[in-house]
Amino acid sequence: MMLDLAGGFGEKGRTSLAVNSGDDRILLDVGIKVGASGAEYYPALNGSSDDIDAVFVSHAHEDHVGALSWLLSRGYSGPIFMTAETRAEAPATLAAYAEPEDFRRFPLPENRIELFEPGDTLTSGNFVVSTGRSGHVVGGVWFAVDDGTSRIAYSADVVPDSNVFVMDTIPHCDLLVLDASYGADPMPGAARAQEISEWVARHPQGCLLPTPLSGRSLELIAALPGSFAVHAGMRSSLEAQIGATASLLPGISEFLLARLRSAADWSDADPLPSLPLLANDGMGEAGPSSRLLPRAGDAGFPVLLTGHLPLGSPGDLMHKAGRADWIRMPTHPTLSGNVGIWEKAGRPPALGHSCAPDLLGDLKSHIPSLLTQCRTGQRITVGQGSAS
Structure with a gap:
């Protein structure tokens, strides 16, 4: 088996991994890289897309599905495997992050979506693909x-x-591709949630x-200390996720559900509320927060801000200007989580995706089999019990 590291290795964003065996080739995720431009915005896939037999999408965040319209524009015509929740959310992600012309010509092709549920086993050619709940989002999965x-x-x-979501155990494997977004950060999610709760409590006049x-x-709704508001456009999606x-x-x-039912609805025409206000997206690149961040700053x-801030994104610029605070709400594994995943998988050779090189080095001191030199654009071979 050979892996083409198409995106997310030695970098954050455009997460994508091509798996090859004999004449079979599948693609796991097809994301974009916020803050990049040109070819670096998309996965590093050489040539046309004719040799890809199937695409498997883990969830609908932009760094995992945002390049799907681009892939379709390059000629990909095969099946796309995703959960029903991912199918429901993907069009909005593509509308926000795909090139407008690509999205207009190549929206989500409903007739080619192959739906599955987390825990299902899928096949493509000679590949058998196991799935499990990710603990990251509703309908999100890992693939083996x-x-x-x-x-x-x-x-x-x-x-x-997670304080909200369930993650299923990743099985024993010959190579483990880890979510290394936080490197070796040891701070557990419960402690970060408490920090966020305390920050919100110190701003009783309202905050964004x-x-x-x-x-x-959903993690933030669980952590907020009292009453709050949500942008009205989020409510139906939040209700569906909770359901x-x-x-x-x-x-x-x-x-x-009880928390959400008690939350106030807020719309763009309203004055800024005297409550904590949740508005998507997290970086200020799209959605209501792209309008709200400058309004709040003025x-x-x-x-x-509670998540990843790509270089040059509105959230990053606001934070650097001292006009926004930042406390990470863990939605990726911290150190103990990744060590636990690796140990349960049999301590195999491992790669880390969605992580800068220096953070990979920190993580290797705790996961000795981590291969820290692998980068987007490289191909590696996976043998029985080894990777090179």
């Missing part, structure tokens, strides 16, 4: 790909210790919390 000789496990984005529409939004109880920890859906309205 077996060609009969070796198995690679691709985590996509996972959260093994930009957030992705899916995933972190997907198979992705959630036992009992949490009832708690979240009004001196407190802003708390």
